[in-house]
Amino acid sequence: xxxxxxxxxxxxxxxxxxxxxxxxxxxxxxxxxxxxxxxxxxxxxxxxxxxxxxxxxxxxxxxxxxxxxxxxxxxxxxxxxxxxxxxxxxxxxxxxxxxxxxxxxxxxxxxxxxxxxxxxxxxxxxxxxxxxxxxxxxxxxxxxxxxxxxxxxxxxxxxxxxxxxxxxxxxxxxxxxxxxxxxxxxxxxxxxxxxxxxxxxxxxxxxxxxxxxxxxxxxxxxxxxxxxxxxxxxxxxxxxxxxxxxxxxxxxxxxxxxxxxxxxxxxxxxxxxxxxxxxxxxxxxxxxxxxxxxxxxxxxxxxxxxxxxxxxxxxxxxxxxxxxxxxxxxxxxxxxxxxxxxxxxxxxxxxxxxxxxxxxxxxxxxxxxxxxxxxxxxxxxxxxxxxxxxxxxxxxxxxxxxxxxxxxxxxxxxxxxxxxxxxxxxxxxxxxxxxxxxxxxxxxxxxxxxxxxxxxxxxxxxxxxxxxxxxxxxxxxxxxxxxxxxxxxxxxxxxxxxxxxxxxxxxxxxxxxxxxxxxxxxxxxxxxxxxxxxxxxxxxxxxxxxxxxxxxxxxxxxxxxxxxxxxxxxxxxxxxxxxxxxxxxxxxxxxxxxxxxxxxxxxxxxxxxxxxxxxxxxxxxxxxxxxxxxxxxxxxxxxxxxxxxxxxxxxxxxxxxxxxxxxxxxxxxxxxxxxxxxxxxxxxxxxxxxxxxxxxxxxxxxxxxxxxxxxxxxxxxxxxxxxxxxxxxxxxxxxxxxxxxxxxxxxxxxxxxxxxxxxxxxxxxxxxxxxxxxxxxx
Numbered sequence: 001x002x003x004x005x006x007x008x009x010x011x012x013x014x015x016x017x018x019x020x021x022x023x024x025x026x027x028x029x030x031x032x033x034x035x036x037x038x039x040x041x042x043x044x045x046x047x048x049x050x051x052x053x054x055x056x057x058x059x060x061x062x063x064x065x066x067x068x069x070x071x072x073x074x075x076x077x078x079x080x081x082x083x084x085x086x087x088x089x090x091x092x093x094x095x096x097x098x099x100x101x102x103x104x105x106x107x108x109x110x111x112x113x114x115x116x117x118x119x120x121x122x123x124x125x126x127x128x129x130x131x132x133x134x135x136x137x138x139x140x141x142x143x144x145x146x147x148x149x150x151x152x153x154x155x156x157x158x159x160x161x162x163x164x165x166x167x168x169x170x171x172x173x174x175x176x177x178x179x180x181x182x183x184x185x186x187x188x189x190x191x192x193x194x195x196x197x198x199x200x201x202x203x204x205x206x207x208x209x210x211x212x213x214x215x216x217x218x219x220x221x222x223x224x225x226x227x228x229x230x231x232x233x234x235x236x237x238x239x240x241x242x243x244x245x246x247x248x249x250x251x252x253x254x255x256x257x258x259x260x261x262x263x264x265x266x267x268x269x270x271x272x273x274x275x276x277x278x279x280x281x282x283x284x285x286x287x288x289x290x291x292x293x294x295x296x297x298x299x300x301x302x303x304x305x306x307x308x309x310x311x312x313x314x315x316x317x318x319x320x321x322x323x324x325x326x327x328x329x330x331x332x333x334x335x336x337x338x339x340x341x342x343x344x345x346x347x348x349x350x351x352x353x354x355x356x357x358x359x360x361x362x363x364x365x366x367x368x369x370x371x372x373x374x375x376x377x378x379x380x381x382x383x384x385x386x387x388x389x390x391x392x393x394x395x396x397x398x399x400x401x402x403x404x405x406x407x408x409x410x411x412x413x414x415x416x417x418x419x420x421x422x423x424x425x426x427x428x429x430x431x432x433x434x435x436x437x438x439x440x441x442x443x444x445x446x447x448x449x450x451x452x453x454x455x456x457x458x459x460x461x462x463x464x465x466x467x468x469x470x471x472x473x474x475x476x477x478x479x480x481x482x483x484x485x486x487x488x489x490x491x492x493x494x495x496x497x498x499x500x501x502x503x504x505x506x507x508x509x510x511x512x513x514x515x516x517x518x519x520x521x522x523x524x525x526x527x528x529x530x531x532x533x534x535x536x537x538x539x540x541x542x543x544x545x546x547x548x549x550x551x552x553x554x555x556x557x558x559x560x561x562x563x564x565x566x567x568x569x570x571x572x573x574x575x576x577x578x579x580x581x582x583x584x585x586x587x588x589x590x591x592x593x594x595x596x597x598x599x600x601x602x603x604x605x606x607x608x609x610x611x612x613x614x615x616x617x618x619x620x621x622x623x624x625x626x627x628x629x630x631x632x633x634x635x636x637x638x639x640x641x642x643x644x645x646x647x648x649x650x651x652x653x654x655x656x657x658x659x660x661x662x663x664x665x666x667x668x669x670x671x672x673x674x675x676x677x678x679x680x681x682x683x684x685x686x687x688x689x690x691x692x693x694x695x696x697x698x699x700x701x702x703x704x705x706x707x708x709x710x711x712x713x714x715x716x717x718x719x720x721x722x723x724x725x726x727x728x729x730x731x732x733x734x735x736x737x738x739x740x741x742x743x744x745x746x747x748x749x750x751x752x753x754x755x756x757x758x759x760x761x762x763x764x765x766x767x768x769x770x771x772x773x774x775x776x777x778x
Contacts, residue, residue, distance in 0.1 A: 011112050012062065018105055019060025022070065025102065025545065026052025032548045039555040041536055044080050045548045048073060059106070064113040067106050071124075074103045084537050089138065090652045090692065091540065097135060098543045104128040142691045144726055145656060146670040152592040152724035153663070157704060158467075159590065166219040166743050169261035169328040170585065170699075173399035174465035177587035179744045182705040183753035188777060189707060189720045189730045195754060195776040196241035203770050204229035204257040204760055211257035212739045213760020214583075214698065216328075217772070218262050219745040220278065220294060224756065226772055227259035231284045235297060238747050238754065241774060247297035249308075251284035256324045258285070260396075260583070263329035263336055264294070265360045276300035279360070281336050283325035287311040287318070289338055289358065304363030311338065315351045316385035319343075323351040326583075327462075332399040332406055332438050336360050339393030339408065344456065345415040348631030352385070353392025355408060357441060367441030371410075371429040377441065389413055391429045395583055396462030400477070403494055405444060407479060408434045409459030415629040416456035416577070417566045417608065417636050420514045431457055433481050433489075435496060445496030449483055451518035454510070454565050456577035457484045461585040464595065465493055469663050480662070482581035482597060485562065486531040487524045488660070500665055501525045510565030512608065514633060521563050527667045529581070529658055530601040533561040534574055540651040541643050542681060550649035553641070557605060566606045568634075572641060574650070576604030584699035584712060584741060589723045594659040594668055596708050596723070600695035601654050603641035608634040645681035653693025657700070657710065657726060671726040674713030678737065678765065689715075697763050699741035701755070711738035711757045714764065718742060718757050718775065736769040737762025752776050 026049050033046025051073040058066025077099055085091035107128060110121035163171075163180045170177045184192065204211040211229060218225040223244060224236040231251040235244040263281035278294035289311055291303035299307025311325070312318050322343040330337040335357040342350050355369045370376040372387025380386055391410045398407040410433075413419075413426040422430070431450035434443055450457045461482050467475040468490075479493035490500040504520040532538075539554055541547030558564060559572035566573075579600045587596045614635040615626060627636045641649045648654050653672040661668045672693025679694065680686035698712025707729070708721040716734040721727065740758040747754065754774045761768040 015062055016060045019056040022052050022056030026056055028545050036552050041551050041555045067110050067113055070106050074099055094540050094547050100128055139690050144671045146667050148669040148725040155593050157590045166745050167264040169216050175398045175462040175585055178590050178702045180704045181746055181753050185705040191777055192775045195774045198236055198241035198772040200228045200234055200770045202228035202230045203768050213758055214258055214260050214739045215758045216261045216741045216743050218264055221748055227262050229257035231259050233282050239750055245297040247292050249284050249290055251286050256285040256321050261328035263331045265331045281329040285324050287323055309363045314380055314385055318351050326394045327396045330397040334360050341394035342392045342414050345627035345629050348421050349389050352387045352390040354386040355393050369441045372425050395460050398463045398465050400465055404438050405435045406438050407463045411458035412453045417454055418632040419452050419454055427452055447491055447496045460484050460582045464586050466588055484580040486529045486575045486580040488526040489524045490526050507563040508560035511567050527660055529599050530575055534650055538650050546643040546645055550643050566608050568608050570605050570607040572603055572605055574603035576602050587700040587702045589702040593663050595662050596700045597658045598696040602648055602695055604638050605641050606638040608636055655694045655696040669726040675715045677715045679714045698739055701742045709742040709755055711742055714762050734759045736767040737765050
């Protein structure tokens with residue numbers, strides 16, 4: 001039996017714990033509120049923190065006024081939250097849920113302070129519990145950001161016949177990622193199950209430099225061809241996953257472990273009998289282009305030097321890992337064309353961004369495009385090299401055989417965040433789409449998406465070549481280029497002129513005295529994705545405290561919207577240089593004319609560091625952190641704009657899938673993509689399938705049956721969406737996350753359609769693997 005003294009002691013300590021919990025929120029909010037108000041931010045946190053602290057102290061001292069004070073403050077918070085965030089769900093969760101939990105405890109324990117108010121207090125607690133339960137249920141419900149309105153268009157597919165092979169990274173050289181296969185449909189996709197699983201034996205351990213499995217396999221006949229992060233090529237049986245052969249190029253480059261796909265060419269007749277009539281092209285981290293026989297994996301003896309071409313020839317001095325291949329070789333007719341990645345932000349004067357075309361049979365150099373010297377059309381003069389430190393082409397290229405044009409998405413002259421050392425030709429070719437004559441390698445036209453790029457806004461994605469209605473019953477030969485800055489440019493691929501109007505708008509000016517800034521930047525009239533200008537009210541957090549800390553960080557940075565230039569004061573870049581859109585490019589549903597675009601929405605902070613204040617140490621090859629930028633007056637620091645819990649500081653979603661109707665030039669639908677099941681605060685997995693929309697990396701696959709397959713989320717799933725609405729129809733659990741893009745084929749032996757994805761690990765996940773998984777109907 002509990003004595004009165006014991007009961008009084010329990011009540012006292014219960015109220016003290018409740019008061020302490022309220023103060024645990026109130027004191028940091030008051031202190032942070034002072035800091036936020038001091039940088040011109042909202043006064044709410046200061047006032048609420050002070051009131052909560054007073055309330056907590058009063059409750060701990062068993063004063064009924066403490067409960068009334070907290071109740072009044074919470075009611076005021078509801079009014080403030082609605083005014084600050086409107087009725088948007090996730091912003092209100094950030095502002096209200098944690099405080100509502102405390103309000104529930106105050107109401108439930110109110111009778112310990114004033115027994116006569118038991119019924120009203122418990123009624124209030126019941127209402128709060130019901131609201132929290134409803135919030136919890138709603139948090140698990142997938143809700144479109146833009147809902148599909150009415151039925152999708154129905155178009156006749158112009159692609160001839162059903163698909164027989166998948167012979168290019170994007171299935172074709174036009175970047176469509178569309179498969180004319182219909183065995184797996186919206187009605188039966190829910191029955192997909194793993195048909196076989198293979199292991200490559202190569203596990204890339206992500207180190208921030210480039211160790212990732214980002215492969216899309218090729219398929220020809222009864223063989224699937226996979227390249228691993230170590231540039232090894234493995235041939236698998238399409239129906240069983242049984243290994244046929246394995247080729248090892250013995251690539252040894254520190255850090256760089258990545259192979260996105262292969263090139264494929266089939267000759268009408270092989271130069272030496274049947275050897276290498278079907279050949280695969282693989283590039284390596286140590287800058288070699290290798291041709292191997294698709295039949296047995298042996299190097300093609302007539303190609304280059306015993307099957308390989310050294311891409312370092314004529315490049316001058318190359319530090320290991322500073323010139324690497326990141327995209328699949330483009331096979332354009334009888335040419336195989338390669339660009340190259342130049343390490344970002346390490347130094348001026350690194351290797352150049354020359355693009356070269358080689359004969360598919362002999363490996364002889366047919367032409368070269370040197371952005372720094374138009375006089376060089378093949379090899380440079382003896383004793384010289386291709387122009388150093390020119391814009392490079394690290395993303396996938398596209399090819400139009402009818403027009404005889406190859407389309408190059410160009411990157412930025414390194415270092416990315418300081419441009420005063422660049423030449424006029426650098427500024428001309430930077431961050432552009434360039435069309436080259438496939439026969440000569442000479443430029444036909446260019447379109448620049450960023451002038452004097454200081455943000456690492458490389459053109460990161462393979463262009464999409466697709467014919468769109470011209471409004472007069474015909475079509476226009478279009479090129480669609482997605483960008484890191486979330487913009488989409490729609491161009492005439494024959495001329496480079498915009499089909500969707502592009503306007504030059506004034507942008508913020510920087511304060512670095514040595515720098516030359518472009519006063520304007522091009523803005524497309526096409527729908528943009530994740531490009532809204534952030535305000536303090538857009539800051540987010542799991543609790544009001546980390547939301548407040550993000551608000552303070554936001555207010556302390558310079559941010560003037562899109563294209564805020566870097567400076568010695570920390571600046572915010574949104575979208576960040578990771579995207580927006582990245583290397584996964586887009587896919588097109590030819591049955592509707594919808595273009596499918598996945599994105600990530602992660603801001604970055606950036607600051608230039610005067611050379612005298614740079615920390616000593618070696619050059620950084622990682623995407624985040626300190627970069628030396630040797631040869632300029634500054635180094636740089638940058639990182640993701642995230643809270644103390646590692647959550648992006650702006651409100652969700654952080655990744656979406658968007659369908660854009662190219663004929664109407666509008667968003668048809670948009671849905672958040674990915675859940676927090678396999679990630680969470682401080683890197684701790686939440687194991688909750690809450691569809692908040694997480695950063696994506698990789699590409700989508702579309703099929704004639706109206707499906708969109710995607711695997712590049714932070715949670716470990718391959719998903720199938722309805723291409724007409726964005727509704728999730730199926731998801732298959734992967735053993736680890738995927739950074740690859742799915743592909744599909746129909747077995748020539750069994751007639752069965754498979755969807756294949758590689759799973760080596762999601763970008764920010766420590767979980768790694770070496771899986772190749774094929775899904776099919778039972």
